[in-house]
Amino acid sequence: MVTACTRAGGGGAGSMAAWAGVRTGVPELLQECFHSSRFVGQYRKTEHAAAVKIQSWFRGCRVRAYIRYLNKMMIVIQKWWRGYQGRKHFRKMLKTAYFIMKMNFYNEMAVRIQKRWRGYYIRKYIHNYYKLKKYLEAVSLNNEIVRKELEQFAETKEKEKEKKDLERKEKKKDHQARKMHYLLSTEQIPGVFNSPFRPSPDPMELRLQKAKPLSHRHQQIKENLTKETSDFPTCTSSWTFPMVQPLPPIARQKPQGPFRDTAEVLLQRYKPLEPTLRAATSINSLEKAREEMKREEWRNRIHDNEFLPFSSCQKNQKYDPLIQSSSKYGQITYGTKHFREEHHEKWVANKDFETVLPPIELFDRCGKTYSRAGQIV
Amino acid sequence: MSQRQVLQVFEQYQRARTQFVQTVAELAARPQNIETLQNAGVMSLLRPLLLDVVPTIQQTAALALGRLANYNDDLAEAVVKGDILPQLVYSLAEQNRFYKKAAAFVLRAVGKHSPQLAQAIVDCGALDTLVICLEDFDPGVKEAAAWALGYIARHNSELSQAVVDAGAVPLLVLCILEPEIALKRIAASALSDISKHSPELAQTVVDAGAIAHLAQMILNPDAKLKRQVLSALSQIAKHSVDLAEMVVEAEIFPVVLTCLKDSDEYVKKNAATLIREIAKHTPELSQLIVNAGGIAAVIDCIGNCKGNVRLPGIMMLGYVAAHSENLAMAVIISKGVPQLSICLSEEQEDHIKAAAAWALGQIGRHTPEHARAIAVINVLPVLLSLYMETESSEDLQVKAKKALKNILQKCTYLPALEPLLHDAPPNILKYVIGQFSKVLPHDSKARRLFVTSGGLKKVQEIKAEPGSLLQEYINTINNCYPEEIVRYYSPGYSEALLERVENYQPVL
Numbered sequence: 001m002v003t004a005c006t007r008a009g010g011g012g013a014g015s016m017a018a019w020a021g022v023r024t025g026v027p028e029l030l031q032e033c034f035h036s037s038r039f040v041g042q043y044r045k046t047e048h049a050a051a052v053k054i055q056s057w058f059r060g061c062r063v064r065a066y067i068r069y070l071n072k073m074m075i076v077i078q079k080w081w082r083g084y085q086g087r088k089h090f091r092k093m094l095k096t097a098y099f100i101m102k103m104n105f106y107n108e109m110a111v112r113i114q115k116r117w118r119g120y121y122i123r124k125y126i127h128n129y130y131k132l133k134k135y136l137e138a139v140s141l142n143n144e145i146v147r148k149e150l151e152q153f154a155e156t157k158e159k160e161k162e163k164k165d166l167e168r169k170e171k172k173k174d175h176q177a178r179k180m181h182y183l184l185s186t187e188q189i190p191g192v193f194n195s196p197f198r199p200s201p202d203p204m205e206l207r208l209q210k211a212k213p214l215s216h217r218h219q220q221i222k223e224n225l226t227k228e229t230s231d232f233p234t235c236t237s238s239w240t241f242p243m244v245q246p247l248p249p250i251a252r253q254k255p256q257g258p259f260r261d262t263a264e265v266l267l268q269r270y271k272p273l274e275p276t277l278r279a280a281t282s283i284n285s286l287e288k289a290r291e292e293m294k295r296e297e298w299r300n301r302i303h304d305n306e307f308l309p310f311s312s313c314q315k316n317q318k319y320d321p322l323i324q325s326s327s328k329y330g331q332i333t334y335g336t337k338h339f340r341e342e343h344h345e346k347w348v349a350n351k352d353f354e355t356v357l358p359p360i361e362l363f364d365r366c367g368k369t370y371s372r373a374g375q376i377v
Numbered sequence: 378m379s380q381r382q383v384l385q386v387f388e389q390y391q392r393a394r395t396q397f398v399q400t401v402a403e404l405a406a407r408p409q410n411i412e413t414l415q416n417a418g419v420m421s422l423l424r425p426l427l428l429d430v431v432p433t434i435q436q437t438a439a440l441a442l443g444r445l446a447n448y449n450d451d452l453a454e455a456v457v458k459g460d461i462l463p464q465l466v467y468s469l470a471e472q473n474r475f476y477k478k479a480a481a482f483v484l485r486a487v488g489k490h491s492p493q494l495a496q497a498i499v500d501c502g503a504l505d506t507l508v509i510c511l512e513d514f515d516p517g518v519k520e521a522a523a524w525a526l527g528y529i530a531r532h533n534s535e536l537s538q539a540v541v542d543a544g545a546v547p548l549l550v551l552c553i554l555e556p557e558i559a560l561k562r563i564a565a566s567a568l569s570d571i572s573k574h575s576p577e578l579a580q581t582v583v584d585a586g587a588i589a590h591l592a593q594m595i596l597n598p599d600a601k602l603k604r605q606v607l608s609a610l611s612q613i614a615k616h617s618v619d620l621a622e623m624v625v626e627a628e629i630f631p632v633v634l635t636c637l638k639d640s641d642e643y644v645k646k647n648a649a650t651l652i653r654e655i656a657k658h659t660p661e662l663s664q665l666i667v668n669a670g671g672i673a674a675v676i677d678c679i680g681n682c683k684g685n686v687r688l689p690g691i692m693m694l695g696y697v698a699a700h701s702e703n704l705a706m707a708v709i710i711s712k713g714v715p716q717l718s719i720c721l722s723e724e725q726e727d728h729i730k731a732a733a734a735w736a737l738g739q740i741g742r743h744t745p746e747h748a749r750a751i752a753v754i755n756v757l758p759v760l761l762s763l764y765m766e767t768e769s770s771e772d773l774q775v776k777a778k779k780a781l782k783n784i785l786q787k788c789t790y791l792p793a794l795e796p797l798l799h800d801a802p803p804n805i806l807k808y809v810i811g812q813f814s815k816v817l818p819h820d821s822k823a824r825r826l827f828v829t830s831g832g833l834k835k836v837q838e839i840k841a842e843p844g845s846l847l848q849e850y851i852n853t854i855n856n857c858y859p860e861e862i863v864r865y866y867s868p869g870y871s872e873a874l875l876e877r878v879e880n881y882q883p884v885l
Contacts, residue, residue, distance in 0.1 A: 132703060132706075135703070136703075136706060136707060136710050139667060139668070139672075139707050139710065139711070140710050140711065142668070142670045142673075143670050143672065143673030143711050144673075145670065146631070146634060146669075146670030146673050146674055147670075147673050147674070147677060150634060150635065150637070150638045150674055150677065151638075153635050153638055154638040157638070157639075157640065161640070250589050250590075250593060251628060
């Protein structure tokens with residue numbers, strides 16, 4: 001084709017003449033052209049293809065080199081950038097790790113403090129084991145004390161009750177003895193409670209001895225009262241006097257100040273006089289005592305005549321005989337000379353009384369007679 | 378006819394009336410005659426005699442009516458229906474003290490049977506007259522009036538309110554201060570009946586200054602008076618914390634504890650009731666009672682009594698223990714638990730046993746120490762048997778089960794749990810096994826004991842649904858032991874071994 005073009009170009013110069021020359025040889029030309037162009041055309045494709053290939057390869061190389069160059073540059077940039085990012089990230093991580101470490105440390109220290117504080121607080125205020133133990137011991141001690149006191153209280157109540165029962169029984173028995181005073185035993189007839197077969201009299205007997213007989217007035221008064229309509233299920237007595245002891249005063253607020261106990265003060269104020277023995281004895285106690293002694297002796301004496309020794313003062317005194325054994329005609333012999341009843345019908349036995357006691361054989365056997373009193377063989 | 382003969386007729390009639398009315402009054406005193414009297418129509422005969430001219434006949438007729446009405450409520454209704462009440466009320470205001478006493482007696486006899494009859498009495502305006510009678514000089518009249526007011530107020534709170542509105546409370550408080558013991562008793566009982574219905578009524582009684590006087594009378598030696606006084610104080614204290622605190626401020630402790638040692642049963646019961654009503658409100662009040670030594674006194678009182686008298690004491694221990702674990706521990710060291718277990722076994726009545734079971738549950742539910750104190754005295758099998766018995770009432774069964782559950786959930790004392798393993802039903806068994814599963818992993822001696830006592834064998838025999846809590850516990854227990862032992866004790870092991878023996882080919 002190149003040749004055709006150059007030829008065509010060259011042909012342009014000598015145009016018209018050439019043109020006629022050319023026009024004659026056109027079919028050969030044409031055939032030559034055709035053959036050459038075909039020849040060229042045949043090789044044109046392959047050459048074209050080869051040129052394209054070469055060029056493309058070369059361009060490719062160029063582009064690849066360029067891209068490689070770009071890549072390298074890119075790598076450098078990215079390397080640098082990534083390094084920067086990474087270092088930043090690392091710094092951040094480091095910061096947070098440090099922060100976390102710090103916080104953990106603080107937390108741990110805070111936990112230690114709180115542990116100690118909570119343990120202390122709970123052990124002291126919420127659940128103090130030793131205080132609780134002491135408290136429970138105190139409670140059990142207190143319980144023991146209360147139990148003892150209550151037992152004592154119960155015992156005293158029991159004793160009081162028993163005492164009251166006993167007293168009531170005694171009163172009842174005394175009342176019965178007063179009612180049955182006529183059952184008292186006399187000299188002649190032993191009473192019901194003083195049977196001769198008993199070793200000792202019944203206690204009722206002793207009560208009967210002490211009892212004062214009951215009068216009947218009490219019974220009559222009771223009978224009058226039953227007729228009234230005061231026999232209601234309500235108060236049986238219309239007026240009763242207070243049998244109860246006065247109650248202790250209602251506890252008021254204590255007056256302020258360290259005052260002494262009122263009871264103590266009253267005790268002190270109204271303390272009874274306790275004089276010494278010397279002050280308590282009256283001034284004429286000696287005389288009084290002497291008089292008292294004299295009075296006692298006078299009381300117990302049979303007569304006031306002084307006991308005088310046997311002397312001639314008594315010779316002048318007249319003897320006062322007993323009234324019983326004296327009669328108009330002088331002293332009667334009954335009571336001194338003889339002791340027997342004068343009326344013979346009243347004698348119990350016909351024999352005379354023995355004036356001398358017979359000896360007792362037992363003593364004779366022992367070698368003693370009764371008359372030799374005091375002599376021991 | 379001469380004047381004398383005319384007058385004689387009247388005298389005869391009067392004598393006949395007097396004799397009739399006196400005989401009827403005497404007959405009415407015996408219950409067996411009353412039916413006959415009623416059939417003979419005695420009510421209609423007595424009614425006109427109430428209006429008789431002679432005062433003695435009036436009084437005796439009123440007395441006879443009172444005795445009849447006292448007997449049963451039909452007669453009391455007949456009294457009400459016969460319009461006798463207005464007449465009585467009218468004469469109450471005017472007549473002498475014997476008539477007043479008799480009329481007040483009739484009002485009391487009518488009012489005691491039912492709220493409707495008491496309402497009828499209130500409707501005919503008797504309350505004002507009765508309150509006027511409370512101001513009378515004669516203590517018998519005051520007593521009769523106070524008794525009538527007490528019976529009226531007993532039924533419900535409206536009637537109580539009516540009595541309070543009539544102004545009876547200050548006069549009743551004055552009556553308490555009188556020297557006669559019978560009057561004091563009745564006045565205290567009336568105050569107790571008024572204050573038992575509601576807190577406002579109790580507050581009214583407290584405002585009249587009753588507490589101080591009632592507290593003083595605790596020291597009185599008369600047993601019946603003490604009963605009423607303690608009952609009145611407990612009715613006041615039961616309503617609210619403030620009222621209970623006011624009762625405590627009257628310094629009843631420790632005097633009330635001496636009442637627990639009284640020879641009269643009901644004094645002991647009412648004293649225990651009072652302490653219970655105070656203890657149940659707040660822990661502080663319970664603490665006060667504990668510090669005063671109240672627990673020991675109540676425990677001794679429970680030991681000395683039998684029957685229903687013990688019940689308030691048992692409940693008091695339960696209330697105190699329920700407030701806090703320190704108080705429960707105080708109950709334990711005061712030796713309350715052996716006493717409660719004695720009550721549980723000795724008593725026949727179901728409600729007392731239920732109360733004792735509840736109290737034990739309250740004591741044991743706090744910590745393992747408390748549960749151990751209860752388990753040591755072998756009361757858990759008793760509770761279990763009470764729960765299982767078909768004869769026990771439902772209340773008793775429920776309370777026994779709850780107590781058992783509460784104690785078991787904290788009990789770590791294994792020797793007491795072992796008997797329960799063998800007898801308990803599945804719902805109790807799971808708690809028992811649960812406790813074992815908590816204790817066994819940590820204690821080797823307990824593990825050994827568990828095996829030697831046959832507990833492991835029993836555990837293997839229990840059938841539990843897979844995935845249930847019981848199965849988990851059983852697995853925990855099984856994991857505490859080496860596999861051979863578990864397999865050894867599992868049921869059917871001997872058969873498995875024998876089968877192995879059968880299938881074994883001996884090596885020659």
